[in-house]
Amino acid sequence: MTKNLEFTEKLRSSGLRPTKQRLKICEVLFNREKTFHFTINDLAKNISEKLKEKISLATVYNTVHAFKKKGYLKEISINSDKSYFDTNITNHHHFFDEDTNQLIDCDDNHLDNVKIKKNITGKKINSIEVLIKVASDNQNQN
C-alpha cells in the first residue's frame, strides 16, 4: 500500500532529499486514482486530515514549488485569488466550474485540436492552455 520506496527514489533521482514531509506530500498528491486539482489550501487540508503531526504551511508551499520545478506538478492558468495546481502533467485543457471553483479535465473529445499556425517572432512557446469557464445553466442568472 505504501509506495514510499518509489517516492523516495523519485525524489532522490531528481536531487530532492526524501524527507518525511515530502514523502507524506507525495502520498497525498500521487497515491490516488484520479487527477488532483488543488490549491495550496486544499492540499494543506488534505494533509492535516491524514496526518497526526502537522506540516508547516511554508513547507507545503516550498514542496509544491519544488515539485512544479521538477515537472511533477503543473500550475494552471486561471484568474483567481489562489493558485491552482494539477497532478496531471500531460498536455490537456480544463473546464472551470465557476459555481464550485473546481477544475475538470477536458477529454480529447471535448475539444477539437488546437494548433498554432504562427509563432511570435523570436519567442518559443512554453505552453498552450484552453480554459472553458462554465456555470449552472439556470434562468435566474445575475
Added chain:
Amino acid sequence: MTKNLEFTEKLRSSGLRPTKQRLKICEVLFNREKTFHFTINDLAKNISEKLKEKISLATVYNTVHAFKKKGYLKEISINSDKSYFDTNITNHHHFFDEDTNQLIDCDDNHLDNVKIKKNITGKKINSIEVLIKVASDNQNQN
C-alpha cells in the same frame, strides 16, 4: 479630440453616472487606437501621467469592476499575482510573454479554430480562453 459626450452617453445608457473620474478613465481606456491590456497598476500609472488631480486607487478598482460588469472590459484568465484586463471585448485569445508580462492578442490566423464538441452536463459555457505562454528563445534557459 475629446469624446466626452460619447462617453457620457455610454455611461448614462448603462445606468452609471458620468462622474469626472469615470470620464477620465474612459478617455484613458477607450480613446486609443489599439487594444489595451492592463493591470490596475498599469491603469493607475497611465491616469496619473495624464492627469493633474489624482483618482483614488479605490475608484480605479470600483470603475474597472463596474465597466467589466457592464461588458466594457474583459478580465483575462492568467495565473499571476495581479489581474489583467482587456479593452478588446471580442472573443479572442492571447499570447502571454513571460519575459515582459505582456498580453498580446492572437490573430485569427495564429490559431486553428477551437470548438467545443461536448458540454458538461447541466452547465452553460461562459467563456473559452486560449492562453499561449511564450518566452525568449535563448540557449541559456534556466
Added chain:
DNA sequence: AACTACATTATAATTATTCTAAACTATTGA
C-alpha cells in the same frame, strides 16, 4: 434648493504568498 441615491476617498482589513533566520536533518566521507 432640498432630497436621495449613487460615487469617491482615505484608510483599515483581508488574505495568498514570499521572506527570514534559526533550528533541524539527510548525506557524505574521513
Added chain:
DNA sequence: TCAATAGTTTAGAATAATTATAATGTAGTT
C-alpha cells in the same frame, strides 16, 4: 562512526493585491 555540510523545515514577519468601511461629496430629480 560521527562530525561537517548542504539542504530542509519552521514560526512568524513582511509583502502586496484586493476588498471593506464609513465618512464626505456629488449627480439627478422634484
